[in-house]
Amino acid sequence: MDFDYSEEQRLLDETVRRLVKDEYEFAARKKYLAEPQGFSAAMWAKYAELGLLGLPFAEEYGGFGGGGIETMIVMEALGRGLALEPYLATVVLGGGLIALAGSDGQKSDILPEIAAGKMMLAFAQGERHSRFDLAHVETTAKAQGAGFALNGRKTVVLHGGAAHKFVVSARTAGSGNDKSGITLFVVDRDAKGVTVRDYPTVDGLRAADVTLADVAVGADAVLGPRDNAYPLIVRATDRAVAALCAEAIGIIETLNAMTLDYVKTRKQFGVAIGSFQVIQHRLVDMLINAEQAKSMEILAAMSIDGNDQRERERAVSAAKVQIGQSGRFVGQQAIQLHGGIGMTDEYAAGHYFKRLSSIEHTFGDTDYHLDRFPAF
Amino acid sequence: MELSYTKEEQEFRQEVRAFLKEKLPADLARKVKESKITTRDDMMRWHRILYEKGWIAPAWPKQYGGAEWSIIQRHIYDEEAAEAGAPAVAPFGLVMCGPVVMKFGNQKQKDFFLPKILSGDIVFCQGYSEPGSGSDLASLKTKAERDGDNYRVNGQKTWTSMARWADWIFCLVRTDPAAKKQEGISFLLIDMKTPGIRVRPIVTMDGGAEINETFFDDVIVPQANRIGEENKGWTYAKYLLGNERTSIGQVGGSKRELKKLKDIAKAEHMDQSRRFRDKVALLEIELMALEQSNLRMIASLSGGKDPGAEASILKIRGSEIQQRITELTFEALGPVALPFQREAMEEGWNGEIVGPDYAPPVAPKYFNMRKTSIYGGSNEIQHNILAKAVLGL
Numbered sequence: 180m181d182f183d184y185s186e187e188q189r190l191l192d193e194t195v196r197r198l199v200k201d202e203y204e205f206a207a208r209k210k211y212l213a214e215p216q217g218f219s220a221a222m223w224a225k226y227a228e229l230g231l232l233g234l235p236f237a238e239e240y241g242g243f244g245g246g247g248i249e250t251m252i253v254m255e256a257l258g259r260g261l262a263l264e265p266y267l268a269t270v271v272l273g274g275g276l277i278a279l280a281g282s283d284g285q286k287s288d289i290l291p292e293i294a295a296g297k298m299m300l301a302f303a304q305g306e307r308h309s310r311f312d313l314a315h316v317e318t319t320a321k322a323q324g325a326g327f328a329l330n331g332r333k334t335v336v337l338h339g340g341a342a343h344k345f346v347v348s349a350r351t352a353g354s355g356n357d358k359s360g361i362t363l364f365v366v367d368r369d370a371k372g373v374t375v376r377d378y379p380t381v382d383g384l385r386a387a388d389v390t391l392a393d394v395a396v397g398a399d400a401v402l403g404p405r406d407n408a409y410p411l412i413v414r415a416t417d418r419a420v421a422a423l424c425a426e427a428i429g430i431i432e433t434l435n436a437m438t439l440d441y442v443k444t445r446k447q448f449g450v451a452i453g454s455f456q457v458i459q460h461r462l463v464d465m466l467i468n469a470e471q472a473k474s475m476e477i478l479a480a481m482s483i484d485g486n487d488q489r490e491r492e493r494a495v496s497a498a499k500v501q502i503g504q505s506g507r508f509v510g511q512q513a514i515q516l517h518g519g520i521g522m523t524d525e526y527a528a529g530h531y532f533k534r535l536s537s538i539e540h541t542f543g544d545t546d547y548h549l550d551r552f553p554a555f
Numbered sequence: 556m557e558l559s560y561t562k563e564e565q566e567f568r569q570e571v572r573a574f575l576k577e578k579l580p581a582d583l584a585r586k587v588k589e590s591k592i593t594t595r596d597d598m599m600r601w602h603r604i605l606y607e608k609g610w611i612a613p614a615w616p617k618q619y620g621g622a623e624w625s626i627i628q629r630h631i632y633d634e635e636a637a638e639a640g641a642p643a644v645a646p647f648g649l650v651m652c653g654p655v656v657m658k659f660g661n662q663k664q665k666d667f668f669l670p671k672i673l674s675g676d677i678v679f680c681q682g683y684s685e686p687g688s689g690s691d692l693a694s695l696k697t698k699a700e701r702d703g704d705n706y707r708v709n710g711q712k713t714w715t716s717m718a719r720w721a722d723w724i725f726c727l728v729r730t731d732p733a734a735k736k737q738e739g740i741s742f743l744l745i746d747m748k749t750p751g752i753r754v755r756p757i758v759t760m761d762g763g764a765e766i767n768e769t770f771f772d773d774v775i776v777p778q779a780n781r782i783g784e785e786n787k788g789w790t791y792a793k794y795l796l797g798n799e800r801t802s803i804g805q806v807g808g809s810k811r812e813l814k815k816l817k818d819i820a821k822a823e824h825m826d827q828s829r830r831f832r833d834k835v836a837l838l839e840i841e842l843m844a845l846e847q848s849n850l851r852m853i854a855s856l857s858g859g860k861d862p863g864a865e866a867s868i869l870k871i872r873g874s875e876i877q878q879r880i881t882e883l884t885f886e887a888l889g890p891v892a893l894p895f896q897r898e899a900m901e902e903g904w905n906g907e908i909v910g911p912d913y914a915p916p917v918a919p920k921y922f923n924m925r926k927t928s929i930y931g932g933s934n935e936i937q938h939n940i941l942a943k944a945v946l947g948l
Contacts, residue, residue: 180564180627181557182854188556248556439946459942466941467868474847475840481558497840554836555817555826 182477188248194229195256203260205527211263216341217385218263224296232270233294236278240290247483250418251425251476258429261527261534263384265299265338271422272337273300276346276363276415280403285365289344301342303333303366303389304412311543313412315356318391320349320364327351327401329364329372329394337541339387340377343368347391351406358409363402370394382537383530417495420542421479424502427538428476430531431469431506434513437528438462441517452516461516465509472505489553496548502538503545510535558850560627568631575639578604584640588815590916592763592900593642595678595720601642602675611673612649619657619665620673626857630802630850637807645717648672648679652725655742655795659783668744682712682726682745682769683792690936692727693736693789697771699728699743706730706743706781708751708774714930718754718767721747731786742788744780751775759926761919762897796932803866803931804873806846812880813842819913820887831887838879845872864944867937874927874934881921892917 184192202222211219226232234249236242243249250271257266274293277285277300292298309315318331329349339345345366353360366373372394377387403411439462442453452458479498482491510532514521521528539545560568583601586593605611613629615621624632653672656664671677688695697710708728718724724745731739745752751774756764783791817826817835825831849869885892891910899908899915908915928934942948 180560180850180854180857182851183858184556439948443948453948456939456942459946459948460935460938462946462948463938463941466945467871470848470865470868471841471844471872474844474851477556477851478558478843478847481556497843500837500840501844549833549836549840552836552840554832554839555821 184248184252188252191249192252192256195231195253196259198225198229199256199260199262203262205530208261208263208530212383217379217383218265218341222262223264226264226266227294227296230294231266232296233290235270236274236290236294240278240286241294242290247418247421247480250422251480254422254425255429255476258426258534259433261383261430261530265301265341265385267419267422267426268301268338268342269293269299272302272415272419273342273344273346275418276302276402276411277365279415280363280408280411282399284399285402289365298343299338299341300344300346301336301339301387301389302415303336303339303345303347304416305333305335307332307334311547312356313416314358314361314409316348316350316361318347318349320351320362322351323395326395326397327364329366329391329396331391333389333391335380335386336389337386338384339375339389340385342387345373345389346402347389348408348412349391360406361408361412362405363408363411364396364400365402366391366394366396366400370396380537382534384534384537413492416542417491418483420495420499420548421476421483423538423541424472424476424479424498427502427506427535428469428473430535430538431472431502431509434509434528434531434535435462435465435469437531438465438513438516445518458516461512465512468505468508472502475501492551493553496543496552499543499548500545500552503548506535506539560631564627564631567628568635571632571635572639574608574610575635575641578608579639579641580604583642586902587640587642588811589913590900590920591902594902598642598645598720599675599678602644605644606674611644611675612653614650615653615657615673619669626853630853633802634807634810637811640811645678645720647681647717647721647725648677648723651681651795652679652744655725655782655791658794659742659791663779664744664782677722678717678720680715680717680721680724680747680769682715682724684714685711686713690933692792693740695727695729695740697726697728698732699730699741699776701730701778702775704778706776706778708743708745708771708776710771712769712771713767714757715754715767715769716765718747718769719756723747724769725782727788727792730788734786737789739786740788740792741785742782742791743776744782745771745774745776749774749776759923761922762895763919763923804845804849804869805877805927806842806849806873809842809873809876809880810846812877812884813839815913816880816884816887819884819917822911822913823887823889823891825887831883834883834886838876838883841872841879842876845869845876848872864940867932867940870931871928871934871937877927878921878924881917881924884917885921888914888917 230243231253233242234245237244277289306317320327320329347364347366348361349364350360351362372392374390375387377385380386442458443451445452475498479495482494485491513528514532517528520526583597610622612621613624613632617623649672656668683692685695685697699706699708724747726743726745727740728743729739730741751772753770755768757766757768758764820826891914894909896915898904
């Protein structure tokens with residue numbers, strides 16, 4: 180039993196932490212936000228240079244063969260800086276799906292491009308009424324000639340605006356929320372009939388609605404097994420959940436440090452407010468929440484590559500529940516203890532709180548994962 | 556990073572499992588699993604079995620007759636023993652007083668007490684709390700005045716668990732009333748048969764009486780029974796509190812009790828209630844997080860790091876989870892838990908139980924477990940410790 184990083188992991192951790200510390204100060208983030216795509220093109224290039232964009236891919240595709248722990252290390256650091264770039268959308272989700280299910284051709288066409296920082300992906304899965312049900316796919320793919328015609332509308336596609344290609348889920352059989360009959364397609368953003376409406380989300384990141392109107396794709400656009408992509412979608416989404424949990428830990432720990440620092444310096448009634456027991460005990464509760472959440476973050480990251488599906492889903496859902504609850508507590512208390520300044524746009528705490536809140540409502544909220552957790 | 560155990564550790568687990576299967580008396584395990592009242596004889600029967608095996612003192616060094624297990628081995632043993640339903644072994648001599656004697660006692664004290672603590676010939680109880688000294692332990696008033704080669708002890712201790720079962724008590728007493736409160740305290744070992752000691756059981760709200768008041772009325776104690784220096788008792792007491800924190804979260808016992816909660820809930824068809832099911836799921840997730848936090852602490856201890864005040868996190872969460880399990884078990888039974896049937900929890904009672912067999916201990920256990928967030932440093936004190944030691948507030 181060992182919870183220490185290996186030498187390579189320790190180096191990775193140091194590298195990404197330093198990068199975020201040096202390049203992702205709150206003031207810098209504001210500048211990145213103002214860039215045309217809503218994030219920093221230069222940072223994306225740096226990620227590529229450091230090998231982060233190919234981290235989970237096999238070496239033959241320009242990657243490093245990293246697993247759950249490596250992704251955790253990167254996401255945690257990105258959380259600390261509230262990084263804006265589409266790492267989750269491109270590397271974990273889009274790239275993750277290609278790596279999981281792609282043909283040799285798809286993998287060698289796409290993965291090295293992602294690793295080099297030249298291509299971004301987005302996973303066009305959610306629809307207006309799907310909420311967190313991964314089987315709820317109304318978008319259709321009808322056989323047309325040798326290929327398919329796609330029709331439908333995907334919503335809140337993370338970083339859809341920046342994507343060069345979409346992985347789109349569409350129904351090739353069945354209806355409603357049947358688990359069978361779903362197929363994944365790789366669709367070019369420039370394909371005829373694809374419309375992308377890009378918008379900011381409440382946390383400052385970007386998402387898009389993607390409309391598909393008679394989009395013609397060839398048979399080679401199919402990603403993974405026809406009619407049976409559901410397990411694939413679940414697996415990739417679970418990886419995204421584990422990654423989001425790690426991002427949340429970066430945020431929770433930052434908020435705790437920020438709040439601790441604040442109560443030690445903020446004076447009222449002639450003393451630092453941290454000298455009041457009511458404040459001290461609140462901060463201890465925030466610490467306990469962070470520790471419990473951290474434990475579950477690690478458990479999810481360690482379980483995510485395992486082959487036992489039930490164990491994997493159990494760990495991931497438990498982690499999302501714990502982190503959802505801990506994140507909400509820490510986020511709300513951090514704002515509370517900062518008082519008025521915590522409410523302002525110019526202060527960082529509110530931005531961390533907003534990102535935590537977004538994470539809670541992405542890929543299954545606390546109730547959804549509590550429901551999926553096998554209690555009896 | 557590696558969550559699994561080494562081959563040697565897995566073999567050790569098998570060895571523990573085989574031992575428990577062979578040696579743990581079935582009637583004892585049943586009592587524990589059914590939350591029946593255990594007696595001194597029950598406890599000592601298991602004590603002697605462990606003693607004969609050489610496993611009674613997992614953390615003690617071999618030179619004193621301990622098993623000298625690694626932290627991970629101790630954790631494995633705790634897990635297996637809890638799951639198998641092994642009765643608790645009284646911690647007062649083995650975990651608390653013994654290590655203090657080892658570290659600060661003189662050779663004569665070591666030779667006399669350590670073998671008897673191991674064999675069970677001396678069962679200790681703990682004389683810390685007083686009616687006026689709970690969380691503010693150092694304000695204790697029980698005084699020991701010099702009287703020739705002896706001390707004359709007067710005062711009162713309270714919440715003394717197992718006082719009626721114990722042969723000896725280790726006591727914090729005031730030897731210098733003029734000194735600042737932490738500085739005038741000494742650590743005395745007192746034979747419970749000494750004239751002037753009187754023990755009165757305290758009935759708790761669950762109907763049990765595991766705790767007592769212990770009165771000292773001109774009790775003569777040889778100075779030779781003082782551990783270490785006079786007026787240095789607070790240092791020894793603090794050392795004692797820092798010991799054996801691998802099981803502070805009570806993860807093993809909570810896993811066993813959660814399983815029982817689920818069995819009862821199923822029998823009561825409460826697994827069909829969505830609201831109840833969610834509460835159990837949430838509790839199980841909290842326990843998973845606690846287990847994982849506990850493993851992280853064990854791994855870090857095992858790597859030679861000092862967990863320090865972070866063990867307080869495990870105490871807080873562990874006690875809350877223990878309480879929550881009993882709370883939900885009570886909820887699962889509802890009105891069927893209401894008949895008060897204390898006699899049904901006693902060994903050998905053959906009457907007819909109202910309701911299912913598992914009903915009688917459920918409500919008393921819920922009431923009884925409120926103690927966990929009060930004893931061992933109340934959870935509020937644990938918050939103070941964390942605020943000071945970890946957060947620097």
